[in-house]
Amino acid sequence: MALNRQLWIAIASVMIIAFVSSLVISFQSARGYFEEQLRLKNIDNANTLALSLSQVEKDPVLIDLMLAAQFDTGHYQRLEIIDPEGDPIASRTRDDAGLGDVPDWFAELAELRVDPGVAQIPDGWQQYGTLYVESLSGFALEALWDTTVELFYWFFAIAAVLGLIGSLVLKSLTRPLVDVVRQAEAIGSQRFVTTSEPRTLEFRRVVRAMNILTGRVRQMLGEERARLEEMRQRLQSDALTGVGNRARFDDVMTALLADDDPNCHHGIFLVRLVNLAEINRRLGHQDTDTLICEVTARIEEIARRHRDQFTDDHIARLNGSDFALVLTDLLDIEPIANQLEAGMRQLAERHSDAAPLQFALAADSFGSRDDRSAILTRLDDGLARAEHRQTTCLERARAIDQAEQLHGSDDWREILGAAIEGGDIHAVHFSTRRLDGRLIHREAMLRLDEDRNTWTAGQFLPWARRLGLLPQLDLAVVEGELERLANQDDREPIALNLSIETLLDDVARHRLIGLLALRSNLADQVSLEVAERSVIDHPVAFREFCEAAAPLGYRVGIEKAGHRLIDIDALHELGLVYIKLDRSLTTDLRDNESNRNYLRGITGMAHAVGLTVIADGVRSTEELAGLGDLGIDGASGPGLPD
Incomplete structure (x- = not known):
C-alpha cells in the first residue's frame, strides 16, 4: 500500500478515535447536565404550581382549567394531579417523539432519564392531591443532536486539513525515498549507481550504506579494468601505436575466415613503410617513432571517414614497417583504397625534406571460403609490385570486387x-x-x-x-x-x-x-x-x-x-x-x-x-x-x- 494512503488511513483512524472519544465525553457530560437541569426545573415548577393550586377553590373544573393553562404556557410533557387514593383528578400529557429532526436511533441512544417533579397540594389541614410535573426532553435531545453534528463536521474538516497538510509534508519528506527506491532497484538489477544523501536520518543511513556498496563495486571494477587494460595492451596491442599487434591480426583473420555465413565479404589493406632502417638512420629513433604513429593515425582517420561502408575495422601493426587494415562487410574496396593511397602520398610529401619516403600498399577482398595463405600471398605479391615501382602507390590483388557481382x-x-x-x-x-x-x-x-x-x-x-x-x-x-x-x-x-x-x-x-x-x-x-x-x-x-x-x-x-x-x-x-x-x-x-x-x-x-x-x-x-x-x-x- 502506498505510504500516502497509509497516512490518510492513519489520520482517519486517529480522528475517528478522537471524535468518538470526544463525543462520548461531551455526550455524557451534556446529558448529565440536561438531566440535572430538567430535574431541577420539574421540582421548581411542581412546587410553584402546587402553591398556586393550594390557594384556589378546589373545584375540579377550576383545577383542570388552571392545569391546562399552565400546560399550554410551558414546555411540559406531563402535568397530573392524583388524589390520596391514587385516582387522577386532572391530567395533561404530550407525545415528545415528534419534536425536531432527531433520528430515532439517536433518541434511543441519548434517552434522558429525568425524575418528575413531585409536590403536595394541601386543602386546609387535609391533603388535596399530589402534583407530578415532567418537562419536555425533546429540546434537550435536539441540542445534543446539533452539538454532535457540529462536532462531527469540525472533526471532518480538521481531518481533511490535516490530511492535506500531511500529504504535502509526506511528499516533501519522501521525495528522497524515490531516489532510494531507484537505487535499490538498480542494485537489484546489478546496476550500481550513487545518489545524494537526503536530510532524513533514516533515508540518509540507507543511502549511505548503498553508496558505500556502490563505491566498493566501482573500485573493484576500476581495479579490474586497469588490470585488463594492462593485459590487453601487453597481449594484443602494439606498444608504440596502441593499435593491434600481429597476434590480434591473426585472431581477427581466423575468426573472419571461420564465419558461418559463406557470403560475407571483407576488405584487407596492407601498408608498408619501405626501407625503415634507412629512415631510422636519417630521422633518428624518436622522429621515426613519431612518423610511425602518424601512419597509424592516418589509417585510422581514413577508416573513420568511411565508417558507413563497413561494420567493423581492425588496425594492426604487423612488424616494424608493415600495417594492416581489415574492414568487415565491406562492399567496395575501391573508394577506401584510393583514399589510403592519397593519404600515404600526402604523408610522404610532407616528410620529403627530411627523408625520401615510399609507401607500398596492397588491397584485396576475401570471404570465409578463402584460404588464409592464399590471401596473404596475393597481398605480398601486391606489396612487391608496389615496392618495385619505387613510388608510393597501391596494387589491387583483384581487379573486381566480388560483392559487386551480385547486384548494383x-x-x-x-x-x-x-x-x-x-x-x-x-x-x-x-x-x-x-x-x-x-x-x-x-x-x-x-x-x-x-x-x-x-x-x-x-x-x-x-x-x-x-x-x-x-x-x-x-x-x-x-x-x-x-x-x-x-x-x-x-x-x-x-x-x-x-x-x-x-x-x-x-x-x-x-x-x-x-x-x-x-x-x-x-x-x-x-x-x-x-x-x-x-x-x-x-x-x-x-x-x-x-x-x-x-x-x-x-x-x-x-x-x-x-x-x-x-x-x-x-x-x-x-x-x-x-x-x-x-x-x-x-x-x-x-x-x-x-x-x-x-x-x-x-x-x-x-x-x-x-x-x-x-x-x-x-x-x-x-x-x-x-x-x-x-x-x-x-x-x-x-x-x-x-
Whole structure:
C-alpha cells in the first residue's frame, strides 16, 4: 500500500478515535447536565404550581382549567394531579417523539432519564392531591443532536486539513525515498549507481550504506579494468601505436575466415613503410617513432571517414614497417583504397625534406571460403609490385570486387525496399545455450527472399547500411519477430540484433520503443543486442535505449564484445543482462594462452556486475569443453546442438 494512503488511513483512524472519544465525553457530560437541569426545573415548577393550586377553590373544573393553562404556557410533557387514593383528578400529557429532526436511533441512544417533579397540594389541614410535573426532553435531545453534528463536521474538516497538510509534508519528506527506491532497484538489477544523501536520518543511513556498496563495486571494477587494460595492451596491442599487434591480426583473420555465413565479404589493406632502417638512420629513433604513429593515425582517420561502408575495422601493426587494415562487410574496396593511397602520398610529401619516403600498399577482398595463405600471398605479391615501382602507390590483388557481382546499388535499393514493404525479410534461428545444455535464446539470423533466391545477411546487410535502410530493416524484423512470437503457443526466447543506425534515428527509435511497449507481455522472451563498437562510439544513444527497454522487461546485451569492454563508461549502470564475446577471442583457445588469460579477466569483471558471458562462434565440442574453465556461461555456434 502506498505510504500516502497509509497516512490518510492513519489520520482517519486517529480522528475517528478522537471524535468518538470526544463525543462520548461531551455526550455524557451534556446529558448529565440536561438531566440535572430538567430535574431541577420539574421540582421548581411542581412546587410553584402546587402553591398556586393550594390557594384556589378546589373545584375540579377550576383545577383542570388552571392545569391546562399552565400546560399550554410551558414546555411540559406531563402535568397530573392524583388524589390520596391514587385516582387522577386532572391530567395533561404530550407525545415528545415528534419534536425536531432527531433520528430515532439517536433518541434511543441519548434517552434522558429525568425524575418528575413531585409536590403536595394541601386543602386546609387535609391533603388535596399530589402534583407530578415532567418537562419536555425533546429540546434537550435536539441540542445534543446539533452539538454532535457540529462536532462531527469540525472533526471532518480538521481531518481533511490535516490530511492535506500531511500529504504535502509526506511528499516533501519522501521525495528522497524515490531516489532510494531507484537505487535499490538498480542494485537489484546489478546496476550500481550513487545518489545524494537526503536530510532524513533514516533515508540518509540507507543511502549511505548503498553508496558505500556502490563505491566498493566501482573500485573493484576500476581495479579490474586497469588490470585488463594492462593485459590487453601487453597481449594484443602494439606498444608504440596502441593499435593491434600481429597476434590480434591473426585472431581477427581466423575468426573472419571461420564465419558461418559463406557470403560475407571483407576488405584487407596492407601498408608498408619501405626501407625503415634507412629512415631510422636519417630521422633518428624518436622522429621515426613519431612518423610511425602518424601512419597509424592516418589509417585510422581514413577508416573513420568511411565508417558507413563497413561494420567493423581492425588496425594492426604487423612488424616494424608493415600495417594492416581489415574492414568487415565491406562492399567496395575501391573508394577506401584510393583514399589510403592519397593519404600515404600526402604523408610522404610532407616528410620529403627530411627523408625520401615510399609507401607500398596492397588491397584485396576475401570471404570465409578463402584460404588464409592464399590471401596473404596475393597481398605480398601486391606489396612487391608496389615496392618495385619505387613510388608510393597501391596494387589491387583483384581487379573486381566480388560483392559487386551480385547486384548494383540501384538493384539493391529496389530489392530491399520491396522486401521491407512486402515482408520478405525473415529469420532463421540458431540456439544459444548454457554450457549444461539449457537454452538461453535463439538468435535470429536474417534472410531475404527475392524471386527464387534467398540472400543471407552477409549479402544484403552491407548494402542496407550503405543505402541507409538499416533502421527500416530493423523495425521490419522486430515487428515480424514479435508478431510471430505472439502467435506461438510454445514460445522460445529469441535474440534480435539492432544496428546503431536505428538507435540514432529519432523516428526509428521512437517507433522501436513503441513496438516494444506494445508487446511488453513478451518482454521476458526477447533479448536485444547491439555491437560493442556501436556502444562505445555512441554511448548516449545506447544508454537512452537501455533506459527505455530494460524497464519494460526486455533483456539487453552487447554482441561482438571483449576487446573494448573496459572502455564502456558506467557498464554497471546500464542494466545489461549478458555479453557475447567476439569470436576472434574464442577461436583456437587451446593454443592461445594469452587470450585465455584475457578471457578470465573479462568474465571475472562481467560476473562482478551480474552479466552472463556467452562465447560466440564455437565450432566444435572440443572448443565448448574448455569454456567452463574460463568462466564462460554459455555459447553459440555450429559446435552446439540445435
